[in-house]
Amino acid sequence: MEATREEVLKGWLKLSMAINNERLVSGLPYNEFLICGILYRNQKSEKPEELTATDLCNATKILKSQMNRILNSLEKKELIIRTRSERDKRQLYVTFRMERAESYEREHERILKFVDELMNRIGWDRSEEIVKLFDLIANMADEVIG
Numbered sequence: 001m002e003a004t005r006e007e008v009l010k011g012w013l014k015l016s017m018a019i020n021n022e023r024l025v026s027g028l029p030y031n032e033f034l035i036c037g038i039l040y041r042n043q044k045s046e047k048p049e050e051l052t053a054t055d056l057c058n059a060t061k062i063l064k065s066q067m068n069r070i071l072n073s074l075e076k077k078e079l080i081i082r083t084r085s086e087r088d089k090r091q092l093y094v095t096f097r098m099e100r101a102e103s104y105e106r107e108h109e110r111i112l113k114f115v116d117e118l119m120n121r122i123g124w125d126r127s128e129e130i131v132k133l134f135d136l137i138a139n140m141a142d143e144v145i146g
Contacts, residue, residue, distance in 0.1 A: 027107045031070050034060060036079060036104045039096035050085070050093045079104070 003011070028036065038059055042048050049055075057067050071094060074080045079100050085091035096104075119127055 027103055029073075031060075031062060031066070032074055032079075033104075033107060035067075035070055035074065036096060037108070039080060039094060040098075040101065040104055040108075043096050043098055050091075051095075052091060052093060056094065 027033075035056055038056060039051065042051055053064065053067050053071060056062070056071075057064055060067075062070070071080065071082065075082065079097055081095050081097055082092045083095065085093060122130070
């Protein structure tokens with residue numbers, strides 16, 4: 001049976017609301033947690049990049065004005081630092097403060113337990129299929145919107 005457009009939209013919104021739920025990300029607002037995740041993974045990578053607010057906007061599709069509010073909030077919470085480029089004084093790089101990673105890691109682990117519970121119910125044998133479907137939907141959404 002094929003789902004109607006309304007059913008697809010309803011399912012999409014239901015999933016979005018479940019994920020963007022404050023109980024899921026209780027220590028930080030959703031967008032702050034999202035930005036911390038990007039910066040944290042960058043810092044943990046073999047070759048961390050120098051990321052700017054513009055890079056973060058491009059990665060998340062968050063507007064520049066909203067991104068500045070998020071970064072100001074994260075800076076006040078001492079989770080990030082912004083440093084001016086030596087090469088180009090107009091550039092500000094955003095870096096996650098790894099010495100403050102415990103709060104992010106605790107939230108991340110809590111969300112992974114949520115994912116574990118979901119996958120235990122759905123079945124881990126379907127995980128690859130789910131990831132491929134999520135990637136397909138995200139990529140197609142970027143194409144259609146972009």
